[in-house]
Amino acid sequence: MSLVVVGSMAFDAIETPFGKSDKIIGGAGTYIAWSASNFCKPIKQISVVGGDFPQEELDALTARGVQLEGVQIKKDEKTFFWSGRYHMDMNTRDTLDTQLNVLENFQPEVPESYQDCEFLMLGNLVPAVQRSVIQQMRTRPKLIVMDTMNFWMEIALDDLKDVLTMVDVLMVNDSEARELSHEYSLVKAAKKIMDMGPKYLIIKKGEHGALLFHENHVFFAPALPLEDVFDPTGAGDTFAGGFIGHLAKTKDISFDNMKTAIIMGSAMASFCVEKFGTQRLTEITKDDIDARLEEFVQLVNFDIDLV
DSSP states (O other): EEEEOOOOOEEEEETTTTTOOOEEEEHHHHHHHHHHHHHHHHOEEEEETTTTHHHHHHHHHHHTTTEEEEEETTTOOOEEEEEEETTTTTOOOEEEEEEEEGGGGGGOOOOOTTTSSSEEEEOOOOOOHHHHHHHSSSSOSEEEEEEOOOOHHOOOHHHHHHHHHHOOOEEHHHHHHHHHHTTTSHHHHHHHHHHHHSEEEEEGGGGGGEEEETTTEEEEOOOOSSOOOOOOOHHHHHHHHHHHHHHHHTTTTTTHHHHHHHHHHHHHHHHHTTTSTTTGGGTOHHHHHHHHHHHHHHHHOOOOOOO
């Protein structure tokens, strides 16, 4: 069940209408690893941090079955930092500060012990970095999943399109799908994006769930209506971790199993938003996940008589 995760490990400072955090642990790679570790182990992490990244955070990940051989520690440099403020709808946000620091010149190196990779999860990073990891794999993984964002569509579109020809599954949100495809209809957008390379497309719609596209098939997974949403940061990455974690656990990459994986991802994301940063993800148990999955079953379960 070899799962390799590539993504940032970072510091965040977040303001929402319901509170604010000091500098806390974040980064796509961190959220993905915490989420996926509920389903499969080991997780082989590729990232970079500065000398200021707390050793206890690395130890906590190690204790969860995350291998850190592929995490570069640059003692004399600082870890990537992002600060943002969310609006009342919790879907729109303003970036207040971005400090690339160690990420600016990050050259990923795939350790020899990672070469048995069956499942590769490329968190949102510079497309050239994502491509570099794929090219360093001597044997192509069984499944390559990639996340990206509108920023790369604006400044590195050619590189992004190149990486899209190398991956199996792309994850974007609805506005990114429209920007990448120049189509307003998400169905038309999905067809155009799948023509660029990925066989599967997941369009995340935040509190409105997620769509899975493959050929002419579409599956919709709802998001769980929650009473309290404190911090949506990392919810998409947590979703990705639940998705890839389930696939790596079951080793089944059929469309039907991807439907289940999307529900797993949605369940994990629903935990993430309940507290600031990764805190909630460090607390949940298998019983918590099972109970949350049962809530999803009840949410979409209905009987109907066709007249």
